Amino acid sequence: MNILEVENLGKKFVLHLRGGWHLPVLQGVTFTVAAGECVAITGASGSGKSSLLRTLYGNYRSDSGTARLRTGQGMVDILQSSPREILALRRHVMAYASQFLRVIPRVSTLEIVAQPLMEQGLDQQVAGERAAAMLSALNLPRHLHSLPPATFSGGEQQRVNLARAFVGQHPLVMLDEPTASLDGDNAAVVQKLIMEAKHSGRAVLGVFHDPAMVRQVADRQYFIPSLSEHSHENPGLQ
Numbered sequence: 001m002n003i004l005e006v007e008n009l010g011k012k013f014v015l016h017l018r019g020g021w022h023l024p025v026l027q028g029v030t031f032t033v034a035a036g037e038c039v040a041i042t043g044a045s046g047s048g049k050s051s052l053l054r055t056l057y058g059n060y061r062s063d064s065g066t067a068r069l070r071t072g073q074g075m076v077d078i079l080q081s082s083p084r085e086i087l088a089l090r091r092h093v094m095a096y097a098s099q100f101l102r103v104i105p106r107v108s109t110l111e112i113v114a115q116p117l118m119e120q121g122l123d124q125q126v127a128g129e130r131a132a133a134m135l136s137a138l139n140l141p142r143h144l145h146s147l148p149p150a151t152f153s154g155g156e157q158q159r160v161n162l163a164r165a166f167v168g169q170h171p172l173v174m175l176d177e178p179t180a181s182l183d184g185d186n187a188a189v190v191q192k193l194i195m196e197a198k199h200s201g202r203a204v205l206g207v208f209h210d211p212a213m214v215r216q217v218a219d220r221q222y223f224i225p226s227l228s229e230h231s232h233e234n235p236g237l238q
């Protein structure tokens with residue numbers, strides 16, 4: 001059973017600082033991710049891996065194609081969804097951990113991680129307990145839970161992001177270089193969380209900088225070719 005079906009997705013960035021130049025990044029992107037499966041997105045640096053995840057999470061608009069996500073009400077095209085619908089999909093169906101944590105001043109780490117659970121309707125105490133358990137599983141010591149993560153190290157911030165993405169048990173989890181700032185022990189925890197997600201029938205779509213991680217967790221790979229160097233759309237521009 002497919003959780004995500006992406007077909008012919010295309011995306012260009014409009015570079016206003018370069019006279020409205022269109023930079024093609026994604027073209028004809030077509031793949032599926034089934035329940036219980038992890039698909040790794042691969043490709044050269046700058047080929048559009050992060051842009052693809054951001055487009056699927058509703059941060060960027062696409063120019064063409066469909067990205068159908070399985071919900072309780074059937075398949076929904078993320079690319080055609082309104083901002084309000086995207087928020088509902090984020091609440092219940094898809095989670096995303098970017099490489100960088102967007103911190104909210106004065107909000108504690110525990111609240112940041114409990115928030116997705118409270119948005120799913122859990123009461124504050126249960127959400128707090130689950131958030132604390134997820135943070136501890138990711139080796140974030142208890143004394144850090146009450147602090148805002150603004151001053152945390154890169155690896156600690158990445159683990160807060162990952163706790164937030166995994167805690168809500170969303171059917172689709174998207175991960176952008178989830179172990180880039182982590183040591184071996186914490187990378188092993190992330191690997192375990194991915195395997196647990198797969199075993200519970202959830203789908204994982206990830207960009208992994210570490211080829212060993214791809215071998216360990218990915219069932220399939222989807223390769224994105226680099227388009228920008230071969231673009232013929234702006235032959236006059238360098």
Ligand SMILES: Nc1ncnc2c1ncn2[C@@H]1O[C@H](COP(=O)(O)OP(=O)(O)OP(=O)(O)O)[C@@H](O)[C@H]1O
Nearest residue numbers: 013023025043044045046047048049050051052228
């Ligand atoms: N918001 C944006 N506006 C304009 N161009 C962008 C934007 N985001 C990304 N790009 C460009 O799109 C291309 C793809 O970037 P992206 O970050 O998706 O690549 P990537 O495959 O994830 O790279 P890496 O492996 O180095 O992280 C790059 O040429 C980048 O400069």
